[in-house]
Amino acid sequence: MADLIRSIAGHYNYWMFVILMMTGLFIVVSRGNLIKKIAGLNIFQTSVFLFYISMGKVTGGTAPVNTGRAGEVYSNPLPHVLILTAIVVGIATTAVGLALAVRIKESYGSIEEDVIEDMHRTERPA
Template sequence: MIDFAQVLSHYNYWVIITLMMTGLYIIVARGNLIKKIVGLNIFQVSVFLFYITISKVAGGTAPILTGDPDTVYSNPLPHVLILTAIVVGVATTALGLALVVRIKEAFGTIEEDDILEIEHALESETEPQA
């Protein structure tokens, strides 16, 4: 028997899983290189959300010193970790987009199917000599 109250109270995890699967699906299913990068971003964002979720302490406030010893704080460490991961994500996206620009210049398209066709043509050009 599924405990609906429990399922609903963990809604943030469901959001994370949905985003994660959406992102992965886009990476696999879309042929447009920019859309793939968007998918990768959605996938990464789901992990950022995951880290932020696990750092939440029930009733806890933002981890800024209040001076009151009774204050309950949320765990700041995952926040810090995910800041790093966000930076890595930004760098990855920037590099990915830069590559797409270069691919567009070299191949004249950013559709995976067209690029594959061009690559096959290149291969069969070099093949007969081999």
């Protein structure tokens, strides 16, 4: 039991990653509002950032700056650098998604998926 608790507590960051990821995915799938979908997508992407950042952290490690002192423990900077790139990609995706939502609102007058689907149904004769 103690082992289990220690295992859960020790992987605290990873549990948060899983919870955030599932929350984000659930919002994307379950919400019909396009802005909420993008918000869900953002949460999902943020969970990936957390995952990478946690991966690079070394227990007791400091910032990876070369101080010249021997035997200093520092965190792995590579995943942190990678995730900077992924954050930029995430921002670009959000920007494109929001721009598309604006154009959808302009041409349909709504950002609710079911309203748009209804319009499609009447637009296209079977």
